[in-house]
Amino acid sequence: MTAPSLVQEHFDATIAAEHRIEPRDWMPEGYRKTLVRQIAQHAHSEIIGMQPEGDWLLAAPSLRRKAILLAKVQDEAGHGMYLYSAAETLGVDRADLTDKLIEGRQKYSSIFNYPTLTYADVGVIGWLVDGAAICNQVPLCRSSYGPYARAMIRICKEESFHQRQGYELLLTMMAGTDEQRAMVQDAVDRWWWPSLMMFGPPDADSPNSAQSMAWGIKRHSNDELRQRYVDMTVPQAEFLGVTLPDPELALDPETGRYHFGAIDWEEFKRVLAGEGPCNAERIARRRAARDEGAWVLEAATAYAEKHA
């Protein structure tokens, strides 16, 4: 076995000291590849994530709700841009990443493959889906790769608005008619389990996690974050007056943490493999945006060249 090189030693020492790795630094190829995969998947999720809620922009129940939803969907676009920026520091091109997404060679969060059936879904996405995203993302603000950590800080500042607008929307509906309350409960029934799957497979089935944690790219295990999310969310559900669709959900008086039922990982794998209710639709729309918008890019380029 050869001794670790000087640059490897410098990298290891930087990680051990909890200092940040910056783009100019030498980094192991595995570290770079893991980051590209994770940041690209994250960026794709933000961009695809505009679709389920975007579907309701023209059917918002009031001008107030429409302005809020428009701002939120615009934020998701912004988050995608911050993350593509961070990915580009690792020597990849964002147009290339988009092509990989459309060709199915890179993934996005499977949560966005579920449909938004009523306006209550807009509220539940803000509360549960963005709530889960916050749980995942706050520790990433301390990720060992500087540009990723800095992008996450910007994103986390904005996510809080997303979750609060959703919860407020649901509080409003719960104070409305029986029919509106039923809509909220129905949306909670459909989104609860997928939101738990957002944390990824159980630790035992997550082979890359240990290395990512050793590198300081990830800070907590999937199961640890999932448990934290459940503990935070149950009291919010009680206040809202909805029932989370898990008969096994119960507070463990000894640990102060909630026990929850088994997650259907077969469903997770099916949706991840492309067989969710909306996979094809989401990618088709992203492809259309790329292809049908290409003339705008070309026109702006031609204009810039003419005036250079």
Add this chain to the structure above:
Amino acid sequence: MSEVIAEGGHGAVPTGPEVPAGPGRVRSGWPLYEVFVRGKRGLNHVHVGSLHAPDDEMAVHAARDLYTRRNEGVSIWVVRSADITASSPDEKDELFAPSGDKVYRHPTFYDIPENVPHI
């Protein structure tokens, strides 16, 4: 001088052989801009991120939409990443080490009796 690429909003980066570059990196036709925002009067412009735009004017518009949606700034600078010259990691020692042994440049270098006021 090695080629300079953007750092994604956090400083331009010269890529030497130690930073592998993907094959598709230069594919998008629009140049990369680094964005600097003055948060409020009295503060410096601070580097906040990067974006692609066809020209300088569009870069300012895009920077406004992307980085100041919540009153984060009163002034924006954009500069093409390719126009930034950065210190290279290879020359780290020569560039920064000389200041390391000049401890007399710091006020703590000087012992002053405790009963001397206001110093």
